[in-house]
Amino acid sequence: MSAGIFRACLVVITAIVNHPLLFPKENATVPEYAEDIIQKMKAREENLRLEQLRLEQEIAGLEAALKAGGSVEKPTETEEQHIQEPLPWDLWSAMSMIIFLLIELWRQDFQDGHWQDSACEEDDMAVLGKAFKGVALPDKAALANFYERCILGATSDMARMRELVEGFADDLLEALRSVCNRDADMEVEESIGVGSVYENWRVHKPLVCDLLVPFTPPEPYRFRSQTWCSRESVPPDKQGYGTIKVCRADEDAAGCICGKTKLGEDMLCLLHSQTGQTKRSGEVEDLLCFKNTQYLDADQVMKWFQIAITKAWNKISHKYEFDLTFSLLDSPGALKIKFRSGKCIAFNLTPVVQCEDSDAYFISHFPRNNLPADPASNTYWFVTFAVYERRFIQSISKKLPANACHLSCLQILSFLHGKQCSLTGPSGLSNYHLKTVMLHLLQARSYQDWGPENLEARLQDMLKFLEKSLQEKKLCHFFIGNRKVPAVLNFPVMFQKAEPLNLFRPFVLHRDTYRKTVDTFHEMLRNTVALINEY
Template sequence: MQALRGGAAGEGAAEAGSVPFLKGSALLLLGCLLARCCGAAGGGPRPGGVRAAGAAGSRRSALETFYARQLRLSPHVLGHSKAHVGRVVAELVRAAKAQGLQPGPLALSLRGDFVRIGSAYEQHKVRSPDCFDILVPLRLPPHLEPQPRRADGLGPHGAFVCGLRARAGWPRRYRPFAEGFCVELQGRSHLSSGLVLRWFQGHLQRCLGAVRYRLQERCRISLSACPGRLPTLHILPCSDYVCCHISMSVRLIPAIPLGDALYLTALPPEGPQAPPAPEALWGLNASRQEQRLLSWLKEQAPASSCHLKCLQILKGLRDLRRQGLEEPFCSQWGQVLSSYVLKTALFSLLLQGPLDAWDERFLVERLEDLVLYLRDCLRKQVLMHFFLGNASLPEAVALPRFLKEAAPVNLLAAFDGPTLDLAAFQLINTWFQAPHIIRMYSSPRYLRPALTPCRHVAEARQEPLGE
């Protein structure tokens, strides 16, 4: 009826009726907004919040699946591998020490022990327990003193280098040793890492025969040694001895003890095509201090802390992203974001905030913090070595005086600005596109191979999933 009256009233009446219509529409819109706000205030979900929560849940699901299927190691298999490596290396070191014993200070010899280092022994190794690093300490004659050389501008950038210089008045009876293992630098004799490495390789090769015979029922072993490269021990367990049939490679690293669980090791080449590092210089290895810090963090952090899991996932994403990069940046990507750089960034971030924030339920947030922190370091072109000259370490992690007094070293000093900027861009892009990159670059060749069941499977199933 109202519509009929409005139609009969003509144009003027219709124009006058438009005002109440607009007011009614405005009131209706305002009512809808108030209802939505009241619903949100009362705990009702908001459309935007639902989408954000769904995206976060999808990201976490992708990362958890990636970790479980491609990165996480079975504690059972890792434990078997480490035990087998330890037995084989102990046999080789024992034989090498016995054959190297000579009276007098005129030759090198092994100290008789070995030091397990690297991710396999720090609980953040990924994919497969098939590669291990072992330090083999050597005995040296007296009258060799460490001499840090970073201030002289020698050696590669981003590395702490040190010389082992003969003291003044080197006795004549040490001359055969000096002629066999030393080189001249600035008019003084310095222990040559190249000559020591060459002796170490030959010495192990000579001892391998006897060790291979004693271990023939357990495994087949061989040693590969290229000039200027660390010797690698290859172990293939026999099927009737070890239940987890994984061929393993062990890098044997000759190490010069400095005391306080510090060692000097030969500097690796800066790249596949780079010339060898100066023979008179050695690199510093503080792996034992890193292990002590990780042990302290394990005690202080929640039992369900995800800091090592974050490191493993970031290493896995780095490796996947490399598949889509072209040279020369593909090689630079792995060098800039080396496992040591990622671990150093994690250490620095862990000590900046409360360790309770690293509980497992905050995995995605903490992983994003780590990515952003590392992104900022790359943009600023600065990531300092964690132990050299670091005065902010917890008192519970006691450092040797040699480390406390050492000059700080920037781990990113070897790379130019454009390379680091590109790495920062690719890193943040990798994080934003993580689920897509996992789907795109994951393939069966990255998956852990199925292991042969053994009598320890029941024990393995009872072990906790976290490492």
């Protein structure tokens, strides 16, 4: 009896393991000549069924004879052994029969339109794995000629534009400090240039300078940051985000009881000034916090910053012969300089909060993949490592051969993807994803592999890496969870030890966006030669 149960369980487990819907990669297609095999297995099944009926009839006859009370001839030793043995099932034949029958049922469901979404995704993966193999990139000479004529020309005035924007931004922020109340308003620090323009690889026009503007609260307040990897108060689904709590700087002062005791009019705490005592009675919520909380509100910060920029420009506008306007109202400092000749220069001033004592910053209004925002999302700020990214690229560029091709590869890939998106519409890939691919390869390959003569090979590496990441729906953030970050960068240890952040996680949650991205990537690969020849 136990042997029969064991065999039955083994058959069922084997059928489940080999079911194509549960393990599509191993059994994603029907074997060749499956129809003939299924017919043979059905014939075998019929023979086994007849044999089972014969045995059941013999057993039924014996049971009827025993109930009648008649003498029954004792079976021979051979017959007794035959009856006591388990049913003469061929285990391997039965397993094969069940597997092929399940495959046939799956095929019928597939033809009727069932499991359409799953099948489409499997087809995408099957094609994605072979997409790059059928693409012939232009040779090194063609790529070098294309880069020199199309990309270098577009980036020739990048340095001059940076100088102009930085000078104007410094003047604007200085005016902002002068119009703000230093006892009540936030205090802004010097701007920090980050992004593709400062890393010398942006190719799409208009060229846009990205400047981070750190700000701090007035005394005696301070910001206390809470990241997803350092505090339990940040939910697990907010990986990459953190909150900024506004608190008084003297909250942690040990032994001081001035906040708990009435000192009287003629008494003064030696640790805290009168100004501090006056401000302690104010409401923390007034300092750009979310309603009824002590957490900094991104929308409140945006409104404050836009108003402050407007006041600062009104103070210095008479010094300049151009106009300054906001290009995007839902961004804190997306500004545009418009000259009388009609020429425009765009740049972004984005208010940020320093994360502890590091060069990581909490950034407001970071693109959130167009996902619907919950009411409390304004209190969650994304942590950006743009300063470390720029520093890493500058540091490793000094170790690479002269005229290294790492930025050239990134520029070509960014150019191709941008042109493809202009033809077929936007996809889920961004220039930040492309830069992340380059950063991973810079760390994985030796320095000598990035010589100018390896432009074609390294571009192929980037495309293959991107293809593999799309197939797996996984592209890890370069810094978060990376234990191999060079020590010279002084990168915070808590972010190195954190769980890796998957930049492609939205593809897992949004299948339509993923399919659109895969289609755009395939189309870009097929059009690579045509795009390069055309431009």
